[in-house]
Each structure stands twice: as C-alpha cells, then as structure tokens.
Amino acid sequence: MKRLKRIFNIFKLNFMGIASGTIFYCLSLTPSLLPRPPFFEGIIAGISFALGYALGVFLSWLARLVAPSRREPTANMKRWAWATLLVVAAFLTVAYALWQKSWQNQVRARIGESPLQSHHSITIILTAFAFASVIILVGRLIGAAIRATGAYLGRWVPTRLSVAAGTLVVAIILVLFYNGVVVRAFVSVSNNIYKKQNAQTAVGVQQPTDALRSGSPASLVRWNALGYQGRSFVAGAPTQKQIGSFDNSQSAQDPIRVYVGLDSAKDATERANLAVKELERTGAFDRPVLAVMTSTGSGWVEPQGAASLEYMWHGDTALVSMQYSYLPSWISFLVDQDKATEAGRALYDAVYAHWQQLPVNHRPKLIAFGLSLGSYGAQADFSGTSDMQNRTSGALFMGTPSFTQLRNYFVNGRDKGSLQWQPVYQNGQTVRFAAQGNDLKKLGTAWAYPRIVYMQHASDPVVWWSPNLIWHKPDWLKETRGADVTPNMQWYPFVTFAQVTVDQFFSTSPPVGHGHNYSNSEVAAWSAVTNPPNWSVQKAQKLQQIILAYPI
Numbered sequence: 001m002k003r004l005k006r007i008f009n010i011f012k013l014n015f016m017g018i019a020s021g022t023i024f025y026c027l028s029l030t031p032s033l034l035p036r037p038p039f040f041e042g043i044i045a046g047i048s049f050a051l052g053y054a055l056g057v058f059l060s061w062l063a064r065l066v067a068p069s070r071r072e073p074t075a076n077m078k079r080w081a082w083a084t085l086l087v088v089a090a091f092l093t094v095a096y097a098l099w100q101k102s103w104q105n106q107v108r109a110r111i112g113e114s115p116l117q118s119h120h121s122i123t124i125i126l127t128a129f130a131f132a133s134v135i136i137l138v139g140r141l142i143g144a145a146i147r148a149t150g151a152y153l154g155r156w157v158p159t160r161l162s163v164a165a166g167t168l169v170v171a172i173i174l175v176l177f178y179n180g181v182v183v184r185a186f187v188s189v190s191n192n193i194y195k196k197q198n199a200q201t202a203v204g205v206q207q208p209t210d211a212l213r214s215g216s217p218a219s220l221v222r223w224n225a226l227g228y229q230g231r232s233f234v235a236g237a238p239t240q241k242q243i244g245s246f247d248n249s250q251s252a253q254d255p256i257r258v259y260v261g262l263d264s265a266k267d268a269t270e271r272a273n274l275a276v277k278e279l280e281r282t283g284a285f286d287r288p289v290l291a292v293m294t295s296t297g298s299g300w301v302e303p304q305g306a307a308s309l310e311y312m313w314h315g316d317t318a319l320v321s322m323q324y325s326y327l328p329s330w331i332s333f334l335v336d337q338d339k340a341t342e343a344g345r346a347l348y349d350a351v352y353a354h355w356q357q358l359p360v361n362h363r364p365k366l367i368a369f370g371l372s373l374g375s376y377g378a379q380a381d382f383s384g385t386s387d388m389q390n391r392t393s394g395a396l397f398m399g400t401p402s403f404t405q406l407r408n409y410f411v412n413g414r415d416k417g418s419l420q421w422q423p424v425y426q427n428g429q430t431v432r433f434a435a436q437g438n439d440l441k442k443l444g445t446a447w448a449y450p451r452i453v454y455m456q457h458a459s460d461p462v463v464w465w466s467p468n469l470i471w472h473k474p475d476w477l478k479e480t481r482g483a484d485v486t487p488n489m490q491w492y493p494f495v496t497f498a499q500v501t502v503d504q505f506f507s508t509s510p511p512v513g514h515g516h517n518y519s520n521s522e523v524a525a526w527s528a529v530t531n532p533p534n535w536s537v538q539k540a541q542k543l544q545q546i547i548l549a550y551p552i
Helices: 002-010 015-028 038-066 075-111 121-153 159-198 227-235 240-247 268-282 303-312 329-335 337-357 373-381 385-391 405-412 437-441 495-506 522-530 537-548
Strands: 256-260 289-294 317-322 365-371 394-398 431-434 452-455
Touching: 015 038, 015 075, 015 121, 015 495, 038 121, 038 495, 075 121, 121 159, 159 227, 227 256, 227 303, 240 303, 240 537, 256 268, 268 317, 268 337, 289 303, 289 337, 289 373, 303 317, 303 365, 303 522, 303 537, 317 337, 329 337, 337 365, 337 373, 365 373, 365 522, 373 394, 373 405, 394 522, 405 431, 431 437, 437 522, 452 522, 522 537
Parallel strands: 256 317, 289 317, 289 365, 365 394, 394 452, 431 452
Antiparallel strands: none
C-alpha cells in the first residue's frame, strides 16, 4: 500500500502550482512577434503552464521553509479553495483560448495577413494539456528520484545535507545522460537524415555545362560533392539572356558562381583554398564585383539575394560560398555554431589573401554577405568598423541573429535616442540599420564608402531571440516599436522567451518585408552597398519586381 501511495503522490497536484501555471498559460496566449498556428499556440501554452507550475511549487516550498509552524487550513477551507481555484482556472483556460483569436488577428493585421475565421480553442487547450502533463510528470519523477536518493544517502549524512547531495547526484546523472545520450543521439540521427538529403538533387536542377560554374565538367569541384544546396546554387543563376533582357543591355555576361560542398575537402581551410582555386580558374578576380556569401547551416544561399546582385551588375559578378554542415540552421545553431564562424573566417580570409595580392587598380569590389546564420558566420572574421573598412569594399548582413558579437557591438553602441530595432551608429557614417530600403536614406547625412548595411525587421524573431528574454525586458519592447509589432505585445518572464522561440519556426512565412523575409529590400540594399553604374529608380523598381517573383 505504501508503494501505491507513493506512486499516486507523483500525480498529486500543488495548489500554488495550479494557480501560477494558469497565470503563465494565460499570458502565453497574448500576442508576440508573429502569428502562430493553433497547435504551436498549444505547445507554448503547455510549456508556459509547466514553468508556472514549477514556480508555484517552489514558492510553496519556500513558504513552508520560512514559516514551518503556520496553522494549516481546515479540510473544509481546503475543499472550498480547491473548488474555487479549479473553477477559475477552467474559466480562464477557455476564455483565453477564445480571446487569442482577437490577439492573433491583431498581429496578422500588422504584417498584412488575412484574419483567422475560426477559434481553434479545442486544439490549443488539448495540446497545452498534453504538453503540460508530460513536462510536470517528468519534473515530479525527477523530484521523486531526488527524494529517494536523499533518503538513501540519509543513512550516512545529516538530512539537510542528504537532500542537497541527492539533488546534486540526480543533476549530474541527468546532465551526463543528456549530453552523452540525448544530444549525441539527436546529432547522430539528424546528421544521418540530412546527409541523405544532401546527396539528393532538387527537382529541375541539372549539372551546368558552363565552365563559369562549380560542378561543371571543367570545374575543380565534382558535381556530386557540391551537396543538395550547392547544386541548386550553381545551377540557379540567371542566364546571360535573362540578365540582358532586364534593361536591354548588350554587355550582359554569364555570372560566375563558385561553391565548395562539405564532401569536397576534409576541413574548412581546405574547402576555402579549393574555393579560391575555383575563383582563379573561372577568372572571378577579373570581374568588377566579388561577393563572399556565407551560407546557412545546410549550405543554403538565398537565391534572391544572389540574383539581385547579378542582375544589377549585368552578370559581371562572381559569387562564392561553401558548405559547413548537413544540418538546417536551427539545428546548426544548437550543435554546429562554431562551424559557422570557422567557415566564415576560413572562406573570407582565403579570398582576401589572394585579393590583397592583386594590383590595387585591378581588384574587384570585395563584398561580404550573409543572411540569418550565414550573417552570424560572415561577421566572425571582423573585429569592428575599421577592420571592415580596411578589408572589404562593403558588406550586407540580413536577419542577423542576436548572438552575433559584431552586430551587438553596433547596436549596444548606438547613438543616444536611437531605437534598438533600428539603431543609428555614429550618425550612420559607415554602418546603417534598416527595415526597408527607404530607411537607408532617412538620416540625410553623408555616407562614405565602403558601406556596411544591416537589414533587420522589428518583427523578425531570429533577430530578437535571446536567452536574456527569460529574465530581462529588452529595449525593443520598452521603446517605440516598429510598425509591424503590435503594441499589445508585453514582456513576461519565461513566457516571452517561449513565444519568441516558437515564432522562429514561422519566421519565413509572413509576407515580404516582415519576419525573416527580406526579399523586398535586397535591391535597395545591394545598390547602396555596391554603387552600380548608371543605376536609376526605374531600374531598381523593375528589378525588385523580378526578384519578388524569383524562384526560391
């Protein structure tokens, strides 16, 4: 009977935990940066309830510790308190699941999406219940393990010390299990899955015959070694005919695209050196523009960003990139973050070393580019403004993650009075931040070359996600907000962190100009950075329409 009682105690709920968990649940359904599907609303709500429940349990324990001799309420009082709590919790659970439709529609209106037509309340509630139950059960099992370990150790050490020792032992076992089993298994399975995908080729992608592309018969890099994303990159460039028809130019050329896959060489340094040899082979250093494009986790280079530059310069360009992982960006961030910076440094250093040896008047514009995790990797090779001015002809970074050191240096050092979501650094003399192309001209002050541009949307969760959201309200929620962030979004400890974390999974879903979708501002950004000859507003508008329709 005692064993059965212990088992059922695992499922016994805490009064303060239910109360606190309900509050966290309700707060989690309030609006954040982007609209969320109901299933993921439920996930956030369930996780938030579990976090609130844990806080409530902790507060209950603390109250008993501080005032152990307080009078216990009568059984009748307990019954009334529990009945009241459950009724209020049930009402709030349903009410907030219904109200979330209104909040979600506020967010959708801000980014130009159509409103929701149904509530999806049942999906939210059931999903939240399932996730909260599993998390709380796991937490209680861990608590039971701590108590059992403490009781065992209590045979030899004092009670209080045994509890601390039991906690430490269980924590060490869990950490070792997580790092040694869970993480290793997750990485191994993920690598196997995405390695198989890396060996495939996208529908419609064919090996180029043009010697100006990696993977062609003339290339130093084998077609099969380029990887899934690399094959799409080298085969996806606009043709000379397409570029020529853009502005009826007779001087259009086939653009150069160089790419080195993960399977092309054994490490980042060798892959970078191979990329330079490919650039030499194709005559890339004789083109007026050479862009070093750091890829995202799986080796993806944004097609629209690449094509924008090629159209703008009549195809007289060379683009180079290389792969450093099989995994998509969100997994690469968790397990391969160092590989992004290693690849970014290796590739840019190798290209720059060769570029620097060229006669000054025969060097192409050397441009650094990165989007998302690629932006993080691309910035790893630079220490500050002066370094970028000395070693680049300009840089374009889009949707830069908040953990990027160089970007944070500029944001944290912004001019007094400027906003975190659109900072002004040293009056915009070299570095400028913008959400839309027109923002680059707002300062009205002189902007010297080389120019460094950061494109970041106020509604982009990739830019604003940070572990600091757990405990700290960020400036971008304190200050005047961007037009696409609802004023009803509030900061709550833990909850806002969970919301913005999940928002990242839908960051590319919003219409252009919002979230992590920057395709409507790339033409303006590239023209500001590279200063193309004979450029005009009419050409920019025409090219922007081409890019918006460009296949991704």
